[in-house]
Amino acid sequence: MWSKVFFVCLLSALQQSSFGVDLKFRECSPRMPTAVSNWSSPYCVCNSTYCDDAPRISRPSGSFRSYVLISTSKDGLRFSTSTGSFRGSDAAPDIKPDASITVDPSMTYQDILGFGAAATDATGININSLPEAAQNEFMRSYFSEDGLEYTIIRVPMAGTDFSTRPYSYAMVENDTLLEYFALAEEDHRFKIPFIRRAMKLSRRPINLLASPWSPSPWMKARPTWIGSNTLKREYWHTWAFYFAKFFKEYQDQGLNFWALTPQNEPLNAFGALPINSMEWTVEDQRDWVVNFLVPILKKTGFGNINIILVDGMRHLLPEWPQIFMNDSSTRKQFAGTGVHWYLDHSYSVDRLDETHDLFPDKFIIYTESCPDYDADLGSWYRAEQFAVSIIDTLNHWVVGWLDWNMALDERGGPNWNGNFMGAGVIVNGSAGEFYKQPTFYTMGHFSKYVPPGSVRIGTSNEGPFEIKTVAFRRPDNSTAIVFLNTHDSERIISVSDITKGAIEFSIPGKSIHTLIYW
Known part of the structure; x- marks a missing residue:
């Protein structure tokens, strides 16, 4: 199972050089606890010769609607990255999201x-x-x-x-x-x-x-x-x-x-x-x-x-x-x-x-x-x-x-x-x-992804209480949204930003994610 997770993460990384994701970051070396329960998840083993990294994210070249999604899950993802682009004014896909997040960059709150x-x-x-x-x-x-x-x-x-x-x-x-x-x-x-x-x-x-x-x-x-x-x-x-x-x-x-x-x-x-x-x-x-x-x-x-x-x-x-x-x-x-x-x-x-x-x-x-x-x-x-x-x-x-x-x-x-x-x-x-x-x-x-000087911005969440979110404008003028799925099952998330358009993606049960877009 873990080798499959590693391969998928590595393949994703190899596709991301144009999206501002560092290709050289090291993946988690996972190990399951000896005493397993319903809440058990891998921990990552480090020693003198190997230790995983947190991937560096920088502004991508090309479209200003690009995003990077960093994901961690109970099932074993650890800072796994995927990339894509907002669809702008294109027609919405025929998908019914479980939660619809609307970002309002004009509403600002505290500095981080x-x-x-x-x-x-x-x-x-x-x-x-x-x-x-x-x-x-x-x-x-x-x-x-x-x-x-x-x-x-x-x-x-x-x-x-x-x-x-x-x-x-x-x-x-x-x-x-x-x-x-x-x-x-x-x-x-x-x-x-x-x-x-x-x-x-x-x-x-x-x-x-x-x-x-x-x-x-x-x-x-x-x-x-x-x-x-x-x-x-x-x-x-x-x-x-x-x-x-x-x-x-x-x-x-x-x-x-x-x-x-x-x-x-x-x-x-x-x-x-x-x-x-x-x-x-x-x-x-x-x-x-x-x-x-x-x-x-x-x-x-x-x-x-x-x-x-x-x-x-x-x-x-x-x-x-x-x-x-x-x-x-x-x-x-x-x-x-x-x-x-x-x-x-x-x-x-x-x-x-x-x-x-x-x-x-x-x-x-x-x-x-x-x-x-x-x-x-x-x-x-x-x-x-x-x-x-x-x-x-x-x-x-x-x-x-x-x-x-x-x-x-x-x-x-x-x-x-x-x-x-x-x-x-x-x-x-x-x-x-x-x-x-x-x-x-x-x-x-x-x-890592909400640095000092970031400012919390407004969001609205139409969806179940199991999905929790908070959003920020970062010092480089990108936006970061952190999502938490506390439910056991996969959920489809829709994110809308009037300045960028919309995206839809699925997140696993019991997982946390940081979405960064420019």
Whole structure:
């Protein structure tokens, strides 16, 4: 079956030189998971000598109505490409589409900021477990022109649960002036080298986003890393200075930050979750940011770093942004709102609209999203979860969407507290291999083909709810439409654009596609 898929994709590629599709891209080397379920799909195997690419797409020669369709499916397609042309004013074929998509380029919405994931300790540990050549393939897969071209990296400030130990940069007790502040071995071995390699590979600028999980226990009301806990008020100044010290240390390594969040999931500690955490009430966090963090960052030369508030689940919207930005003097301190996807199933996407309507000059970005519970090789269910979330949130003013860990091991770690999860890439260090999950390809349908600076444009969808769409005008003035078919069966799609004409094509059941046309 897989050799047939490979042959069809290769034959299609050989026909596409005039359509702006790179002929040299390498196809997925598929492998099915050992434990097969109704949601099982191939994952793609990479090693030191071979790894598949994300095909480069450029403006084709000839007709201005040309299009390229990039496809990924539960049955095994991975960035498969096909090409064609809009039929202009020609008579419509005798086909009854299941869904009719109409594009309205005159209706414009938010600019896209980018897509990415986090440079956790677990990510760095797993990369370092691979041979050097396989490491290079891993980095290319995420950051090069032949990869997903991620443009945002979230950088934890010290440890998270996806570390092998809890730690901070201020481990000496009562060091209120932070005279002993120091980056950890993990920064020098895992995070900083990883970020440098990513920036060297990328043709697009990469934005760094900093987030803290927990200060040292001596700064907290209860001297623990986890559980219900707050920052002692006598250390509010010290904790703000901690941020400035962190940015200076990274600046000395040649790395500058685009943005920060004041606290990862500030309500986690209230729920006593078993991860590094610290709780904040919204009023206390606002007062700390406005009266301590902002002045210290300005004084130390880091006042240009954007502050993204909330960095928690959707149920905090729009109340937290309202309290943070309740007057003009505080509102100007914040660039946008960060959201995590974990409770989206319980809280309406309308909360994003409400937040945008209140603060239309402030962006909304999803700063963390992750499938729960272990690695789950080859899960199409998780790929579909990602696609549904990304399409739904982009259609409601979100400007970017971040995965959590870029790489985990076959258990879904390491994680010092056993909180194993999934990732876009699973690493088998002992075999010198890594496995690209279906979620990796879901991310690429957006990060690769909807670059920063793209603008969401209007669409209408006459068809079943199983077909989800979102459309953009890209910086090169082409149009990109992402389609998701959540149904088990093939569906016929019609796309109409008043500036180009119409096309019809079929898409497999359980599949995601990016259509690009000029």
